[in-house]
Amino acid sequence: LAKTTQPISMDSYEGQEVNITCSHNNIATNDYITWYQQFPSQGPRFIIQGYKTKVTNEVASLFIPADRKSSTLSLPRVSLSDTAVYYCLVVPDNTDKLIFGTGTRLQVFP
Amino acid sequence: NAGVMQNPRHLVRRRGQEARLRCSPMKGHSHVYWYRQLPEEGLKFMVYLQKENIIDESGMPKERFSAEFPKEGPSILRIQQVVRGDSAAYFCASSRLAQQMNTEAFFGQGTRLTVV
Numbered sequence: 001l002a003k004t005t006q007p008i009s010m011d012s013y014e015g016q017e018v019n020i021t022c023s024h025n026n027i028a029t030n031d032y033i034t035w036y037q038q039f040p041s042q043g044p045r046f047i048i049q050g051y052k053t054k055v056t057n058e059v060a061s062l063f064i065p066a067d068r069k070s071s072t073l074s075l076p077r078v079s080l081s082d083t084a085v086y087y088c089l090v091v092p093d094n095t096d097k098l099i100f101g102t103g104t105r106l107q108v109f110p
Numbered sequence: 111n112a113g114v115m116q117n118p119r120h121l122v123r124r125r126g127q128e129a130r131l132r133c134s135p136m137k138g139h140s141h142v143y144w145y146r147q148l149p150e151e152g153l154k155f156m157v158y159l160q161k162e163n164i165i166d167e168s169g170m171p172k173e174r175f176s177a178e179f180p181k182e183g184p185s186i187l188r189i190q191q192v193v194r195g196d197s198a199a200y201f202c203a204s205s206r207l208a209q210q211m212n213t214e215a216f217f218g219q220g221t222r223l224t225v226v
Contacts, residue, residue: 034214043114043201043217044153087152097143097166098203098215100152 002026002090009105018075020104022088025069033064033071036087038103044087048073075106083108112136114204115184116218123192123225131187131221135204142185143203143215144177153201159185192225199223 005023012018024033032051036044048055050062050071061074075082085103115134123129135142140161145153158166159179170177174192179185189196199222203215 041220041222043203043220045217046214049214097155097158097169098145098153099155100145102150102152 002028002031004088004090004101006086006088006101006104008102009107011107011109012078013109014079015077018078018082018106018108020073020075020086020088020106021070022073023070024088024090027068027090028092030093031068031090032093033062033068034089034091034098035060035062035073036089036098036100038085038087040084044100047086049091078106078108080108080110082106114202114216114218116200116202116221118221119219121221121223123223125193125225126191129189129192129196129223129225131189131200131202131223132184133187133202133204133218134184135202136216139204139206139216141205142179143205144185144187145201145203147199147201147220149198156187189223192223194225197223197225 002024032049034049035047037047038044048060048062050064052064055062063072085105087100087103089098117132142159144156146156147153155169157170157177162181174190176188199220201217201220203217205215
């Protein structure tokens with residue numbers, strides 16, 4: 001399974017755009033890139049998933065370059081409520097378990 | 111449509127007692143996953159079950175831990191003879207299909223087990 005590397009923590013201010021980059025150099029052809037968000041004392045929540053290029057939903061955008069060795073989660077105009085841990089996962093399409101790293105702890109300040 | 115329901119939310123057990131954690135998946139979901147999370151760490155996969163079957167238990171400790179997902183009723187994670195190191199948050203997730211593209215897993219609120 002491909003290992004992921006992402007910053008341990010990031011700070012931002014309300015209204016700013018936040019970009020969290022994740023490295024996955026050993027990503028395989030059948031792997032998808034998935035991001036989850038976890039608030040304190042809650043279970044993780046699915047944010048977005050992609051295979052290549054760009055994916056956008058109502059919450060975030062996911063940018064994946066052609067070589068797929070990294071990906072960037074973009075959160076537009078963050079608010080205090082976006083303070084959470086964000087996990088980047090590489091998920092093969094033929095397995096059934098999620099392998100979580102330590103994630104990126106995003107702190108948004110007023 | 112209720113989400114994944116876990117109970118109890120908090121559980122305190124003395125060393126040597128048994129802990130039973132319950133998980134009711136979302137309606138229509140037949141795949142259940144259990145994860146354990148220690149403070150300041152990411153979630154660690156423990157076991158994946160379908161109705162009446164254990165599909166992958168590669169993350170389960172070999173002793174004292176067991177899991178089931180009966181035909182009727184919730185999935186149960188059982189920890190026998192608990193030790194202080196078992197103190198953690200245990201999360202259950204469910205999905206409609208096996209983890210595939212566009213099939214996200216929905217997590218419960220977790221059960222926080224404290225062993226005293």
